[in-house]
Amino acid sequence: MAVERYNPRQSEPHWQKVWDEHKIYETDNADKREKYYVLEMFPYPSGRIHMGHVRNYAMGDVVARYRRAKGFNVLHPMGWDAFGMPAENAAMQNKTHPKSWTYENIDTMRRQLKSMGLSLDWSREFATCDVEYYHKQQQLFVDFLDKGLVYRKNAKVNWDPEDMTVLANEQVIDGRGWRSGALVEQRDLTQWFFNITDYSQDLLDSLETLDNWPDKVRLMQKNWIGKSEGLQIRWELDAKTAPEGFTELEVYTTRPDTLFGASFMAIAADHPLALEAAKSNPELHEFCEECRRVGTSAAALETIEKHGFDTGFEVVHPFNKDWKLKVFVANFVLMEYGTGAIFGCPSGDQRDLDFANKYGLQVTPVVMPEDDDAASFQITEEAYTGDGIMINSEFLNGMKPKEAFDTVAKKLGEIEFNGAPQAELKTQFKLRDWGVSRQRYWGCPIPVIHCDDCGAVPVPKADLPVILPDDINFDKPGNPLDRHPTWRHVACPSCGKDARRETDTMDTFVDSSWYFARFTDPNNDNPTDPDMANHWLPVDQYIGGIEHAILHLLYSRFFTRAMQKAGHLDIKEPFKGLFTQGMVVHETYKGPNGWITPAEIDIKDVDGVRSATMNDTGESVEIGSIEKMSKSKKNVVDPDDIIASYGADTARFFMLSDSPPERDVIWTEAGVEAAHKFVQRIWRIIAEAAPELSDVKAASAMDGEANAVSKAAHKTLKLVGEDLEKLGFNKSVARIYEYVNTISPMLAKVSKGEADDTVKSACREASEILIQLIAPMMPHLAEACWSELNCEGMVANAAWPQFNPDLVAENSFTYPVQINGKKRGELTIAVDADKETIEKAVLALDFVADKINGQPVRKLIVVPKRIVNIVI
């Protein structure tokens, strides 16, 4: 009996409306069931949702729907990370206001997300640019200030001298401003910092507890925090060369064992000694300026060619008063890490070796592999960084580096220099305090007032929020808040005198560092209701891109600790489970006039050879590499178009199929069509059988011809459940395909009216199970099938079925039989057979006897429920 094709355009809006009317995804904070908080990283409202969002939210929705079916009280909210530079760029380019641009984008994207049929609690929605939200963020800032978690210090920014504006690192291209093309300078500004380094050790230690995070993310965070144990050594500056007032040069090193391999000192361009020397040395001054023009990004600093400038100063080796080392200013030394000065040991560090070779400095090997010969061991082009034994190092010779480290630390610790030990053991972290000041309009105003008499005074909580003024313009570059005629002029809250409002706004990472807490009670007058935050947090499953592995996640971990200190909640780790999903990528197409969108071309596949032509002209088009979807490469596929032609279920299902969720997925037209075919196939097998099954009671067939169907149903139920717990969506999808392949013939029999009652009951059960299995991924289709089968209520409210262990258990097992590690046959035997029985049965097999051919069996390996291997 032919049934009509499934029509998502009709079905999807219908079911979305039904869900809405029943408010089934609105979460009650008073619900007593066990909680489950699932959260996807909220989007930046850039304009329209892209396939990456579809993938991210499809995954989160599967988790949310699955947990809901498992009986949890699920919190699954959505909001907008709405402050940021793109809104200002749009304002400059299109003469729009950042606010209207942002809110219009939000409206578009909300509509798009709703068309996906996500089980979100929209009643908790907010945008970080809502006054209500950033008001609470300002309260937090004031609280943190009160708790000593915020302070001010000078820091460098990229300065575009032509546009007279601060540039983000991404706006600096090859050392020049992205708009003006002017050489970028560095400027020192007084800025606000969060004291994240107070928590360095705790942030490091607690990584151990995050066992539902990917190991790679924990490792990246560990390396980012970068704890090291080293020695802080004060080197004596040779008085003959040193400038007035400078007697020593302090250096931090993790390799004091290589002290006898030292051949130079290198300091940062901003080191006080360098600044002093530059005063009287124009060439050095110019060199330092050049270093500064590289910008503030670490990647740029590290990849430039290494240069140094001899200051003419010398230091004295701590173990040999006659040994003098030159002091260079070097462009690869960072003022932010350690003391801004290093000693170079060329034999043990590649960068130092390159530097030494470039400037003709001494290279003395001090560590060599243990089996090498000290007399002939040399370092020329490649540094040796491994373990070994000390050579050319006087009293350290013959020691292991670790022992040498301790010996140097002890000896230098005992030497008195300038009234203190010459060296001290020191634990150092790479992690730096978090600078949050931004010289931009579209962000959360920092709630501080600067008074000539009272200094920086926090805005009293009663006077919050500090609201962003709407009457600004972007006619001139720079921060419009600075130019605003009235906004910055206020009275000092402390003394009442004329004072100036802080015109910097907060880094947008601040906004995203606590939004997950705000969702737990989004309308509270305080940033949180601590009871609600403690109830819902930590987030049980957080899902987002790997690009946030370090900054966003680390800042959020810090923020949670800071909020704990300020009494807003009482946990320290915000995300119990973390999952980092891959990107959505797509082929690129290139014609004579540049990149071409997928919609403009036609692709043919003849005997596996693909070729593309232009739709309109028929011109041939080059099929390019597969890349991350981006506007510039024109390889973007708009989710709206896909949903319009195939429906949301197809888009969601395709995003979950094939590629493992943590890896990139390639968007292909063929893949979408395959997913759509499967949508139709499920509808067909259910709808065709429905007339025969709608009055039947579901029951497993424990034997007979329908037994295979019941076994497949319960086995799939078990396996898909396990896969979903581990977010193995692609595996669940494969198992569902397999399952449909298994049950289709029997369902076809039912449709033709050729089935007896036992078969019908089994098929009814198998169909219900199928619908429930697909419901988290394709909720609309599932709902339509559920209703077609005349099942009770909505599948969105149905409890996840339990599998029957009797139907899942197997009573025999087929062993692959290997001879000398190669599979030669199989042996099917009772699953509980003991080793001896298996051995006997294996040796009795014909092909085994053939292969052995009378030779002695050297070894017989039987791994229960795995394999048999005969070694001859």
Next chain:
RNA sequence: GCGGGCAUGGCGGAACUGGUAGACGCAAGGGACUUAAAAUCCCUCGGCCUUAGGCUGUCCGGGUUCGAGUCCCGGUGCCCGCACCA
């Protein structure tokens, strides 16, 4: 440059803690149904060799093991992050 990751048929991938490599899907080829098309259904599908069968095969080179896609050492290629993009 530093830190992290990945690599399996024509393609996306599966293979749980070292145990049958290629599940499932796509593409391709052949066939059935149809006036025709769409849709649907069936068969084949890593490579080589003469079918039963055998050899070979998981980026490259070594190693450990009865057994390696999986573990170890050394390479190559691609991707992500690098603190003011979000």
